[in-house]
Amino acid sequence: MTPLSALAQPSRVGLGRMMLALALGVAVLGVALLVGPAGLEMGEVLAALVDRLPLVEVENSLTERELTILWEIRMPRTVMGALVGATLASAGAAYQGVFRNPLADPYLLGVAAGAGLGATVAILLRARGFSSLPLAPLAFAGAVVGVALSYGLSRTRGRDRRSSTTLVLAGVAVASFLTAVQTFLQLTNVTTLREVYSWILGRLVTVGWNDLYAVLPYMVVSWLVLLIFRRALDVMTVGDDEASTLGLSPRMVRLIVVSAATLGAAAAVSASGLIAFVGIIVPHTVRLLAGWSYRVIIPLSLVMGGAFLAAADVVARTVVSPAELPIGVVTAFLGGPFFLMVLRTSGDLE
Amino acid sequence: MTRLLIRDVSVILGETLVVDAVNLSVEEGEWLGLVGPNGAGKTTLLRAIIGAARMETGEVVYGGQNLARLGARQRARLMAVVPQNPVVSWGMGVADYVLLGRTAHIGWLGREIRTDLEIAQRSLKALSLENLSHRRLDELSGGELQRAVLARALTQDAPLLILDEPTSSLDIGHGQQMMEMVDRLRHEKRLTVISALHDLTLAAQFCDRLVMMSGGKAILDGPPRSVITERSLRDHYGAEVRIISGPEFGVVVIPLRAEGVSDARDAKPAAGRL
Numbered sequence: 001m002t003p004l005s006a007l008a009q010p011s012r013v014g015l016g017r018m019m020l021a022l023a024l025g026v027a028v029l030g031v032a033l034l035v036g037p038a039g040l041e042m043g044e045v046l047a048a049l050v051d052r053l054p055l056v057e058v059e060n061s062l063t064e065r066e067l068t069i070l071w072e073i074r075m076p077r078t079v080m081g082a083l084v085g086a087t088l089a090s091a092g093a094a095y096q097g098v099f100r101n102p103l104a105d106p107y108l109l110g111v112a113a114g115a116g117l118g119a120t121v122a123i124l125l126r127a128r129g130f131s132s133l134p135l136a137p138l139a140f141a142g143a144v145v146g147v148a149l150s151y152g153l154s155r156t157r158g159r160d161r162r163s164s165t166t167l168v169l170a171g172v173a174v175a176s177f178l179t180a181v182q183t184f185l186q187l188t189n190v191t192t193l194r195e196v197y198s199w200i201l202g203r204l205v206t207v208g209w210n211d212l213y214a215v216l217p218y219m220v221v222s223w224l225v226l227l228i229f230r231r232a233l234d235v236m237t238v239g240d241d242e243a244s245t246l247g248l249s250p251r252m253v254r255l256i257v258v259s260a261a262t263l264g265a266a267a268a269v270s271a272s273g274l275i276a277f278v279g280i281i282v283p284h285t286v287r288l289l290a291g292w293s294y295r296v297i298i299p300l301s302l303v304m305g306g307a308f309l310a311a312a313d314v315v316a317r318t319v320v321s322p323a324e325l326p327i328g329v330v331t332a333f334l335g336g337p338f339f340l341m342v343l344r345t346s347g348d349l350e
Numbered sequence: 351m352t353r354l355l356i357r358d359v360s361v362i363l364g365e366t367l368v369v370d371a372v373n374l375s376v377e378e379g380e381w382l383g384l385v386g387p388n389g390a391g392k393t394t395l396l397r398a399i400i401g402a403a404r405m406e407t408g409e410v411v412y413g414g415q416n417l418a419r420l421g422a423r424q425r426a427r428l429m430a431v432v433p434q435n436p437v438v439s440w441g442m443g444v445a446d447y448v449l450l451g452r453t454a455h456i457g458w459l460g461r462e463i464r465t466d467l468e469i470a471q472r473s474l475k476a477l478s479l480e481n482l483s484h485r486r487l488d489e490l491s492g493g494e495l496q497r498a499v500l501a502r503a504l505t506q507d508a509p510l511l512i513l514d515e516p517t518s519s520l521d522i523g524h525g526q527q528m529m530e531m532v533d534r535l536r537h538e539k540r541l542t543v544i545s546a547l548h549d550l551t552l553a554a555q556f557c558d559r560l561v562m563m564s565g566g567k568a569i570l571d572g573p574p575r576s577v578i579t580e581r582s583l584r585d586h587y588g589a590e591v592r593i594i595s596g597p598e599f600g601v602v603v604i605p606l607r608a609e610g611v612s613d614a615r616d617a618k619p620a621a622g623r624l
């Protein structure tokens with residue numbers, strides 16, 4: 001008889017795999033903190049980091065200016081990159097699970113374009129006297145409108161079954177429409193053009209601790225919900241009808257998971273601008289390496305997504321140094337070819 | 351005795367009345383077979399019973415509870431379903447697939463505990479799937495896959511088993527084995543079974559009672575010999591058949607050609623022609 005311990009083995013996150021991913025993540029964060037025009041010494045940076053731990057005092061020879069660069073510029077930027085990457089990757093994995101579509105990601109379903117429009121409206125309203133208007137809630141509202149439109153439009157034909165192709169096409173159409181509205185608003189309000197563009201092209205350059213604290217709660221809620229629902233996502237892989245006969249309410253799971261993923265994606269996009277393909281590259285890489293189960297894909301996507309975007313930020317900062325590439329350019333450059341590869345193999349991943 | 355009552359159930363799909371005021375009662379431990387021509391409403395009636403098709407009128411009551419008022423989780427603890435065309439998830443292993451059957455018994459924050467694993471293990475054993483437990487679903491043959499789906503349903507530990515055309519994608523041997531397994535399991539676990547079946551001979555051999563549906567209505571209801579008759583198959587299937595019955599094989603349905611068999615020559619073994 002099959003040993004009990006071996007029965008559920010394939011769907012467990014192997015401790016070894018998780019430790020390996022975490023080690024990779026820490027290594028990438030370390031590199032991200034060390035790389036930059038200021039040329040900080042590795043030993044000194046490590047000493048400064050350890051010195052910040054409670055009850056530990058370690059001498060380091062970093063100057064006041066270098067410490068400011070480390071704590072106020074590189075650290076929040078690196079941490080924000082990791083948080084955004086983790087959130088977009090886990091949200092992408094969740095969208096793929098609930099929509100049963102390997103090509104679904106926040107960008108394709110109009111979430112990012114919706115958030116972009118929401119953020120643009122917020123920036124315009126700020127310029128018109130609502131100076132204290134926060135950007136994140138409007139970005140979130142835009143994201144919800146984006147995904148609701150994509151989902152609703154893909155559902156109008158063939159009531160019982162919505163195909164992957166229809167969903168992706170609906171997402172592309174909604175994203176194009178929302179982007180068109182955003183562009184129109186931008187061009188008719190040239191005074192805010194610079195601020196909107198700065199947001200669209202990625203804002204990790206100007207990230208500070210306050211930006212990070214503003215979005216962190218949304219992201220944490222998103223992660224927790226997706227981690228809780230990772231078994232439900234496994235059940236959803238057999239389709240709505242079968243999931244329902246197994247005891248799950250697919251509508252409720254979809255509503256909760258999409259809300260959580262949208263919350264996280266909206267928070268990420270509102271903090272960092274539009275960053276493409278993270279939600280596809282990372283979950284599919286995890287899937288190819290670690291298997292089908294969302295019990296593996298969600299936690300590993302969180303860790304690998306963080307590592308990936310932190311690494312992409314290092315590339316963005318270094319390839320044309322002292323200038324910088326927008327981080328979205330780097331992820332799209334890597335993501336484009338990868339996306340084509342996923343398209344070619346999507347028959348297997350579906 | 352826990353009885354399943356189907357009372358005045360009607361289902362409209364689009365503008366078509368697909369199930370028309372069907373009334374049925376199924377006793378505990380009974381195997382009820384739904385037969386009927388294509389489009390008779392068998393699958394839609396099953397979908398109404400499991401809550402997947404919206405009923406225009408009527409109710410389905412099990413053990414005094416109206417199933418429509420129960421949530422998915424409570425319903426899944428009462429009835430397990432073997433779909434006609436199960437969705438096969440890419441890369442999923444047989445053991446994990448069978449464990450999905452425990453979903454209704456695991457809380458939102460929970461995971462499989464020892465009891466769940468033991469029940470899944472018993473299901474794998476009951477369906478001789480132990481050696482395949484780590485194989486991927488997409489690597490299984492049609493017969494093995496159907497056994498895995500039945501094992502998942504068994505793992506739900508529900509007293510009602512609903513099967514929609516369980517032998518439709520199987521050859522005669524695997525179809526027969528599948529029906530034997532269901533029959534053995536229902537006796538061992540005292541399951542109540544409702545199945546839509548295309549193969550009338552198998553339906554007559556295994557079911558305690560058959561209901562013939564036609565045009566959305568339950569036309570005939572009774573023991574297989576009284577439902578599967580030359581006249582009922584002519585009237586509702588438009589088929590000319592001969593029925594042979596005997597105590598050792600039940601009822602056998604033989605289709606007849608209008609002008610006799612055109613090629614009456616004995617079959618010859620295939621020659622070595624390339």
